[in-house]
Amino acid sequence: xxxxxxxxxxxxxxxxxxxxxxxxxxxxxxxxxxxxxxxxxxxxxxxxxxxxxxxxxxxxxxxxxxxxxxxxxxxxxxxxxxxxxxxxxxxxxxxxxxxxxxxxxxxxxxxxxxxxxxxxxxxxxxxxxxxxxxxxxxxxxxxxxxxxxxxxxxxxxxxxxxxxxxxxxxxxxxxxxxxxxxxxxxxxxxxxxxxxxxxxxxxxxxxxxxxxxx
Numbered sequence: 001x002x003x004x005x006x007x008x009x010x011x012x013x014x015x016x017x018x019x020x021x022x023x024x025x026x027x028x029x030x031x032x033x034x035x036x037x038x039x040x041x042x043x044x045x046x047x048x049x050x051x052x053x054x055x056x057x058x059x060x061x062x063x064x065x066x067x068x069x070x071x072x073x074x075x076x077x078x079x080x081x082x083x084x085x086x087x088x089x090x091x092x093x094x095x096x097x098x099x100x101x102x103x104x105x106x107x108x109x110x111x112x113x114x115x116x117x118x119x120x121x122x123x124x125x126x127x128x129x130x131x132x133x134x135x136x137x138x139x140x141x142x143x144x145x146x147x148x149x150x151x152x153x154x155x156x157x158x159x160x161x162x163x164x165x166x167x168x169x170x171x172x173x174x175x176x177x178x179x180x181x182x183x184x185x186x187x188x189x190x191x192x193x194x195x196x197x198x199x200x201x202x203x204x205x206x207x208x209x210x211x212x213x214x
Contacts, residue, residue, distance in 0.1 A: 001169025003203050016047045023070065026101045030068045033097065038206075039067045041137065041163065045205050046074035049135060049161065052210075053078025056159050058132035061085040062125075064118045064146045065138030069098025075135060076107035085111045086125075088118035088138070118142065122149035129155045129213070137163035140180035143187040147211075151196055154213040160197075162187065166207030 004012070019027070023043065030040050041049070053061065053075055061079060066072050066089035076085050089095050095113055102108045114121045118138060125131075131153045136146050143162065150160055167184045170176035191199050191211055199211045 001166075003166055003169060003207060004205055012044050013042070016044045019043050019046075022101060022105045023073070026068060026070055026073070026097075029097060030070070033068070041071045041074075042205055045163070045208070046070055048204070048208075049074045050078040052159060052161065053133050056133055056157070058159075059083045060131050061133040061135075062122070062131055062150065062153075063087045063134070064122070064136045064142075064150075065089060066095050066098055066113070067091075068094050069101055071135060071137060072098060072111060073102060073105050073107060075133070076102065076110045077105070079110055081110075083110055086121070087111050087113045088121045089113070089115060090117065091115075119145045119149065122146065122153075125149075125153055127152065129153055129158070131155065132158050134158070134160045135163070136160065140164065140167070141183045143183050144190065147187055147190065151194070151211075151213065156213055158213045160211040160213075162191075162209045162211065164206045165201060165209045166203065168206060171207075 030037060049071055059080060061075055063072055063075060063085060066087045072085060072087050092115055102111055119142060132155055134150050136143060154160060165184060165188055167181050170181045171185055191209060197211045197213055199209055201209045
């Protein structure tokens, strides 16, 4: 299912703040390293992340799933100079690309990269609600865990953004029963029923959900 009509793809990208050389070069290197990859957020989604960070006035951010660092860079750019992003991933290979571009963009000092299972990294965080902004875009089976670990740690008014919540439309296909789709459905249903938050699901790219802590 095409969540975004392919005929509108270029038009969407042409009508948001354009990517600079750093972001363009990062996309090119990522596509050369992993041809046809869909793991990297699109530029318009990256612009949205930067804008959401700035709109929320976030100083403390968490990202689950770094890959080659495009979304991390966008989040870090939205933070003030003394803001910090805790970036969680398991791959030294892909995050080594990310580090180079963070340095080139001048945001390395805002990003704390933690390699290892994200669930363990999140559980090790202080339990008080101090996180302003979080972005979840990692292994889909882990979404229920990442969400439950983050919600108690979000400050009131803090925002969680979850990517790929439509799973290319498979969430509404009864025949789709793989673990990733089941986990996304479970997460989507949990958020809707969660009295701790208010949320809205949007058909942006592969679907994003904005979750605001009450």
